[in-house]
Amino acid sequence: MENVIRIQICNVPVDSLTMDQTVDLIDKSIQRKESLHHVVVNAAKLVNAQRDPELRDSIVDCDIINADGQSIVWAARFLKQHLPERVAGIDLMENLVALAHKKKYKVFFLGAKQEVVAKVVAIYKEKYGENIIAGFRNGYFGKEDELDIAQQIRDSNADMLFVAISSPKKEIFLNKYKSEMKVPFIMGVGGSFDVVSGKIKRAPLWMQEICLEWFFRTMQEPGRMWKRYLTTNIAFVKILFQERMKLMRKSS
Template identity: 35%
Template sequence: MTKPVANILGVPFTTRGFGETVTHLVERIESGEQMHVLTANPEIVMLANENQAFRTIVEQAYVVPDGIGIVYAAKWTNQPIHERVTGVELVEALMAEADKKQWNVYLLGASPEVIQLAAQKLEQRFPNAHIVGYRDGYFRQDEEEQIVQEIASKKTQLLFVAMGSPKQDQWLARYRDQLQASLMMGVGGTFDVISGKVKRAPMLWQKLNLEWLYRLLATPSRWKRQLAIPRFVWTVLKEKWSNRS
């Protein structure tokens, strides 16, 4: 029997494939559970290794492997993660479930233009899902309590938050108990993709597991963030070799 959790540098990842993950999350929502879903790539793993407060957040979340580097690391360390569970695809799959089950959905974050466009596109594609509210991520700290109360009043099954990482997951962890949402998930740049403002890598790049390279070529300013990848690879291999000795 496959273990439900794989440990990559101390971060507990679910080992479920994409379809199994969606099924499992839907079951937990319907059973009345509350959960914080965190999509983690090598950058997030390295941050969790360097920041104890963030590591605590990660350890308490339902962590899915968003990043081919995680799949490779699992292979190198003989752990059963075999496919990515990307944030964009998980949001779309959960929205399809919301459409079937008429769930309430709240969208928070991104720019005013992007969040409005994303809400419109999702309403067109999933007309039976109830988008009960949305607002951009440009708010002051003294507005947070009112935003949290508004979201809580909507009794949402799905809350998607786009503030960039790690801020979005820190925000969700801070207000988790007050938000009253069944599933809370930080979604990074997903609203940019859904709104059409940012194009996802072509399917060939996705199939070749080179989506990270496509994003880097499209946005060269990401290069500093991408430095986490070689550090991650070195740390995983170093740990593997030290466990052998």
């Protein structure tokens, strides 16, 4: 994107953008019917990108890369870089659905269980009316189904696509099929459908601000989440200190 400062955090690019700037760029891109691929980066994704070249490539190929977690904003400061604020994926999605209502854009929702994505669509229909919905589908499918799904999304004439599938599957799917789908704006939103539907509660704002969303999520699903967050958080801190040491050696 023109005139956007892109920094590097542990060899992963992140754009120095506010929420308002991000929404404005997306809106202008949709108006021009341009293709814009968006991704958010959190600590876990940054760690996984170090050892998964396909995931890293799918991030680098995106047009806008936002800092999803407060940990990424803090990491930038620790590495003498600047990010103005976090642009959480779920907050951006909510703002863009509101924008779709205002500008008469159409949205396709892909991901989560059938009952979850159907509830998300029902909630947005009640709030904004049926006209914003281009279509929806659950996120349980195999590789043999991917092309058919991409063509279904293309045929919906959606202006925005939100994909709520776990990483790295959603990043790789979007990067692989974005030319086929021909949607002006595409974005992976992780577990956002679960939050919007009410299946999962979001951490209070004070926990978000001090980088404890991961702890709140772990308390809701300890059996599934504790190991993931423990290993990625430790790896994230280790990688940051390694990068800081490199900076200190360069400046000495």
